Amino acid sequence: MAADSLLWRIGGGGMLVAALLKITVVPFGEWTLFDFEAGLVWFNAMDVLVWAFVWLVGWGGNSAHALVGGYRFLALAVAYELPLMFALIAPAIAAESLNVGTIVAAQSELWFIVWMPVAFVIYSVGVVAFSVWGPFGSSLGSDIAGGVAAELSGVDRLVFFAGRYGVLVAGAAFAVPLFLGGGSGAFLPEWSWSLLKTVLVLAAFVWIRRKIPLMRPEKFMEVGWMLLIPAGMLQDLLVAMVVVNR
Amino acid sequence: MGVTHALAKFAAQRVHVLLVEAPDGWRARVEAEHATVALGWHVSLSPADADVLVVCGSAGPELAATVDRIWEQLPGPRVRIQVDRAAEVLPGLEQARRNLSAVDAHADDARTRPRVASVSSASGAHGESPGGASMDHSGMGHGGTDHSQMDHSGMDHSTMDHSGMDHSTMDHSGMDHSTMDHSGMDHSTMDHSGMDHSTMDHSGMDHSTMDHSGMDHSTMDHSGMDHSTMDHSGMDHSTMDHSGMDHSTMDHSGMDHSTMDHSGMDHSTMDHSGMDHSTMDHSGMDHSTMDHSGMDHSTMDHSGMDHSGMDHSGMDHSGMDHSGMDMAPGGIPLADGATDRDGLEMDTLKVQLGPVLPYWPPGLVLHCSLNGDVITRAQARALDDAWEGLSAPGGRDAAARHCDDAAAVLALAGASDLAADARRLRSALLRGDASTAGTALERLERRIRRSLLRWSLGRLGVVDDSALAQHLGLAHAGGVFDRLLGMLGAARDAINGSTEERRDARRLITALPQLVTGLDLAAARLVVASLGLPSLAADRHAHD
Numbered sequence: 082m083a084a085d086s087l088l089w090r091i092g093g094g095g096m097l098v099a100a101l102l103k104i105t106v107v108p109f110g111e112w113t114l115f116d117f118e119a120g121l122v123w124f125n126a127m128d129v130l131v132w133a134f135v136w137l138v139g140w141g142g143n144s145a146h147a148l149v150g151g152y153r154f155l156a157l158a159v160a161y162e163l164p165l166m167f168a169l170i171a172p173a174i175a176a177e178s179l180n181v182g183t184i185v186a187a188q189s190e191l192w193f194i195v196w197m198p199v200a201f202v203i204y205s206v207g208v209v210a211f212s213v214w215g216p217f218g219s220s221l222g223s224d225i226a227g228g229v230a231a232e233l234s235g236v237d238r239l240v241f242f243a244g245r246y247g248v249l250v251a252g253a254a255f256a257v258p259l260f261l262g263g264g265s266g267a268f269l270p271e272w273s274w275s276l277l278k279t280v281l282v283l284a285a286f287v288w289i290r291r292k293i294p295l296m297r298p299e300k301f302m303e304v305g306w307m308l309l310i311p312a313g314m315l316q317d318l319l320v321a322m323v324v325v326n327r
Numbered sequence: 328m329g330v331t332h333a334l335a336k337f338a339a340q341r342v343h344v345l346l347v348e349a350p351d352g353w354r355a356r357v358e359a360e361h362a363t364v365a366l367g368w369h370v371s372l373s374p375a376d377a378d379v380l381v382v383c384g385s386a387g388p389e390l391a392a393t394v395d396r397i398w399e400q401l402p403g404p405r406v407r408i409q410v411d412r413a414a415e416v417l418p419g420l421e422q423a424r425r426n427l428s429a430v431d432a433h434a435d436d437a438r439t440r441p442r443v444a445s446v447s448s449a450s451g452a453h454g455e456s457p458g459g460a461s462m463d464h465s466g467m468g469h470g471g472t473d474h475s476q477m478d479h480s481g482m483d484h485s486t487m488d489h490s491g492m493d494h495s496t497m498d499h500s501g502m503d504h505s506t507m508d509h510s511g512m513d514h515s516t517m518d519h520s521g522m523d524h525s526t527m528d529h530s531g532m533d534h535s536t537m538d539h540s541g542m543d544h545s546t547m548d549h550s551g552m553d554h555s556t557m558d559h560s561g562m563d564h565s566t567m568d569h570s571g572m573d574h575s576t577m578d579h580s581g582m583d584h585s586t587m588d589h590s591g592m593d594h595s596t597m598d599h600s601g602m603d604h605s606t607m608d609h610s611g612m613d614h615s616t617m618d619h620s621g622m623d624h625s626t627m628d629h630s631g632m633d634h635s636g637m638d639h640s641g642m643d644h645s646g647m648d649h650s651g652m653d654m655a656p657g658g659i660p661l662a663d664g665a666t667d668r669d670g671l672e673m674d675t676l677k678v679q680l681g682p683v684l685p686y687w688p689p690g691l692v693l694h695c696s697l698n699g700d701v702i703t704r705a706q707a708r709a710l711d712d713a714w715e716g717l718s719a720p721g722g723r724d725a726a727a728r729h730c731d732d733a734a735a736v737l738a739l740a741g742a743s744d745l746a747a748d749a750r751r752l753r754s755a756l757l758r759g760d761a762s763t764a765g766t767a768l769e770r771l772e773r774r775i776r777r778s779l780l781r782w783s784l785g786r787l788g789v790v791d792d793s794a795l796a797q798h799l800g801l802a803h804a805g806g807v808f809d810r811l812l813g814m815l816g817a818a819r820d821a822i823n824g825s826t827e828e829r830r831d832a833r834r835l836i837t838a839l840p841q842l843v844t845g846l847d848l849a850a851a852r853l854v855v856a857s858l859g860l861p862s863l864a865a866d867r868h869a870h871d
Contacts, residue, residue: 145678146373149700149848216741223685224739224852227372234375234402294783295741297849 084232089141093237095134096244103127103251106181110264110272113182120181121173124255125166128211131248132158135213135220135229138241142232150228154220156298157210160305161217165207167313171200172259174320185263192262196323199316201260203309208252208286213245215290219297253283331430335404339427342368344420345377345401347394347682348689350711352384353861354724356689357731358413359383361754362420372685374400379423380407387711390682390690397683399441404433673698682710686735686852688860693839700848705840726764726821727756728862733771733814736807736856739849740780745771752818761822768822772815784808788842788854795838810857817859832863 106113106120117123132155139151173179175197176187187193194201210217213229221228233241257263257278264271296304344363348356359381363370371377374397386394398407406423410416426432680693690711696704734749748771755764789806790796835858842858843851 145676145697149697152700153849218741219849222739222741222849223372224849226684227376230376231373232375238376291743291747293741294778294780295849297783299847300783300785 084143085141087141088137089232090237092134092137092139092141093233093241094244095137096131097240097247098244099127099130099134100244100247100251103248104254107251107254107275108182108185108258108263109275110270112272116182117180119179121169121179121184121259124181125169128165128207128248128252129162131211132162134244138233139220139229144232146225146227146231147229149225150220150222150231153222153298154213154229157217157219157296157301160298160302161207161210161309164203164305164309164313165211167310167317168200168203168207169259170317171197171313171320174317174324177324181258185258185265188262189265192260192265194260197260197316197320199312200320201256203313203316204256204259205282205286206309208249208256209289212249212252212286214249214286216293216296217301219295222295249286250279250283253286254279256282332428335428335430339378339424340367342366342378342420342424342427343371343376344368344379344381345371345374345397345683347380347382347386347390347397348861349382349384349386349390350690350709352382352411352689353728353731354413355383355410355416357727357753357757358416359410359420360750362416364750366420368420370685374683375402377401378405378427379420380405381419381423382407382409383411384689385411387690389710393682393710403437403440404430405436675703680852686739686856688855691836691860693843693855695843695851697848702843702846702848702851705843705851707836707839709836724757725862726818727753729814729818729821729859730756730768732856732859732862733811733818735861736811736814736853737775737780739852739856740784742775742778742780745775745778745780748774756818756822765819765822768815768819772812775811775815780811781808784811784853787850788846788857790842795841807853807857810859814859814862832860835860835863 103124105115106117106123108116115123135154136151139147139149139154142148172184172187172193175193176184178184178187184193209215213221219228221230225231227233230238230241254275257275261278261282264275266274266277269277344359346356346359346363360370374380378401380394380398380401382394398405401407404427406426408419408423410419676697678695678697680695681687681691682689690709692708692710694706694708695702730749730753734746734753737746737749748767752764752767752771755767784807787807788810839855839858842854846854
């Protein structure tokens with residue numbers, strides 16, 4: 082009946098680590114910290130880690146409210162993660178590569194957002210969801226006294242929320258090479274275009290935070306499985322047909 | 328001024344405030360919310376996140392006890408203030424900010440505060456439960472437990488340390504140990520030193536002046552004896568001397584002690600030191616229906632006993648009935664299993680909602696049994712009977728109160744912008760700015776109708792039974808969304824001066840369990856908020 086401090090701290094600190102590891106595969110101009118062959122899979126693996134970390138923070142604190150927050154996150158995760166994976170597949174099919182640099186190069190003529198807007202929207206929903214952000218913040222909800230974060234104070238709280246903002250920023254940064262042509266743009270150097278686009282996507286995420294009411298897990302479950310998964314699969318099918326006939 | 332002081336002063340610029348509202352503290356709480364936002368501070372959701380605890384209104388004894396436990400859960404540096412009326416809020420918060428920067432006082436507080444916060448489910452925050460050493464079992468009641476047919480076979484209790492236990496005032500009367508078999512247990516190297524059995528009640532036995540010293544009972548054979556219906560009541564065995572007895576290789580198998588009566592025996596000042604009970608065989612004894620009530624074992628000396636080589640194997644403790652015992656390590660009840668709404672076996676967790684919880688009616692407590700996050704049983708209670716006889720106070724603040732109710736529903740539904748609008752509207756109404764309030768109210772209503780809330784709240788909390796709705800005095804028999812719009816309608820009516828229908832707080836609270844049972848916590852919170860209970864609370868400082 083005692084708090085599981087070890088798992089609790091692993092979860093709290095893990096969010097920031099996952100965010101930093103996500104950033105490593107994002108190219109800024111000619112620099113990529115970790116130019117991994119399967120960078121896309123790496124990113125996806127990191128956001129599945131977030132499942133574990135949020136759950137561990139909810140579980141480890143030995144508080145009923147935090148535990149309920151953990152339940153809610155897992156329920157939401159089941160509804161957002163599969164559509165997110167289908168959305169990630171679309172640029173990979175079009176570029177015929179899992180390498181993030183190759184995906185950027187494939188957009189030299191046309192940004193992927195233009196002909197795969199559905200995948201971009203689903204991807205954005207996924208980022209907002211794994212960041213426990215805005216409409217997907219029910220596991221940090223006021224109705225359960227802050228939920229997963231109910232027992233966090235001091236440095237634990239600082240690190241957990243820094244990690245939460247971190248994964249949101251990483252998600253916004255990764256949208257740029259995936260859908261927005263990476264560093265391509267006029268006049269300015271490539272790295273600055275990457276940063277500028279990241280800030281714009283991030284601003285949209287921040288703006289939406291207070292505009293849309295909370296998605297209760299059972300409500301979003303409908304959306305995820307009945308709408309987003311079929312839409313994502315259709316998008317992938319369309320992309321695949323274009324690539325085959327090219 | 329050192330770095331520490333500079334940092335403390337810097338950190339105190341953005342204070343996190345935990346608001347606790349007493350049933351008469353509505354006006355003060357609203358003002359504290361307003362001031363917190365105006366100062367650029369932050370309203371926190373749980374004690375762990377808070378720097379300042381603000382108690383709004385006068386807490387009754389029950390709420391005050393909860394507030395004390397919440398206070399223990401605040402991490403330092405921490406400051407606690409009490410505000411009874413709106414005018415005290417701003418000076419109180421300023422004072423709190425100054426006190427937060429007083430580094431030395433907080434260092435002292437950190438040194439002197441209890442290491443482990445007392446466990447409470449009041450706001451979901453649990454301290455860590457203390458360890459097992461130095462357990463205090465005093466006051467335990469084991470009366471009436473049934474240990475018949477227990478099986479303890481093969482247990483190894485060697486190297487157990489029970490030192491420092493306090494068993495005083497335990498009551499074992501009425502226990503049934505019939506058909507127990509303790510053969511084969513290993514109690515060697517157990518340490519029972521420091522145990523306190525004082526005030527155990529075996530009073531009435533008297534074994535005085537018996538002399539059993541030097542007896543050799545080895546190789547005695549008591550098998551097959553029938554002691555049933557013996558009556559030892561009123562015997563005096565005090566000052567018996569059993570030292571040096573050798574009971575090794577005694578065979579008591581097959582004895583029948585059923586229905587013996589040992590009540591009223593006195594074993595005080597007996598000396599059993601140096602006894603050798605090794606290799607005794609008690610298998611097959613029948614102690615059922617023995618009566619040991621009223622025995623006095625005080626000042627017995629068991630030092631130097633040799634229990635090594637006892638055979639307790641083959642004990643049967645199966646079928647023990649410990650129900651009715653209070654199994655609550657650290658005060659937290661263990662989870663029981665129960666079947667959830669999908670027919671799955673789930674742990675049942677007892678959780679208390681309120682009285683300190685964001686957007687929760689003041690002084691209200693809901694005792695819930697949770698399967699996962701679904702409420703399977705609920706019981707509502709008003710602390711300190713604060714809600715007795717309360718109904719809508721009407722008057723000047725009525726419109727603002729309805730807007731505050733709406734803000735709570737909106738905040739719980741996660742519509743942060745709309746909730747902020749409702750709070751601004753509340754402030755305008757409290758200022759008496761009725762003309763701007765009218766247009767702002769219409770605008771808010773329009774935005775709510777257009778928002779995704781209609782979809783996200785859905786058919787949540789629909790009171791299908793129109794008779795129940797009427798009984799509750801709800802303006803709308805519909806769901807949470809309809810009642811949210813109803814709150815704004817009631818606010819408009821109050822602005823226009825028309826009298827509203829009277830709602831009875833006690834009736835609403837009585838109906839709460841029925842309304843929330845079967846809902847998950849998020850839905851239950853929305854349903855409770857949609858009843859608009861806070862607007863019913865009387866506010867003795869409203870009109871000063």
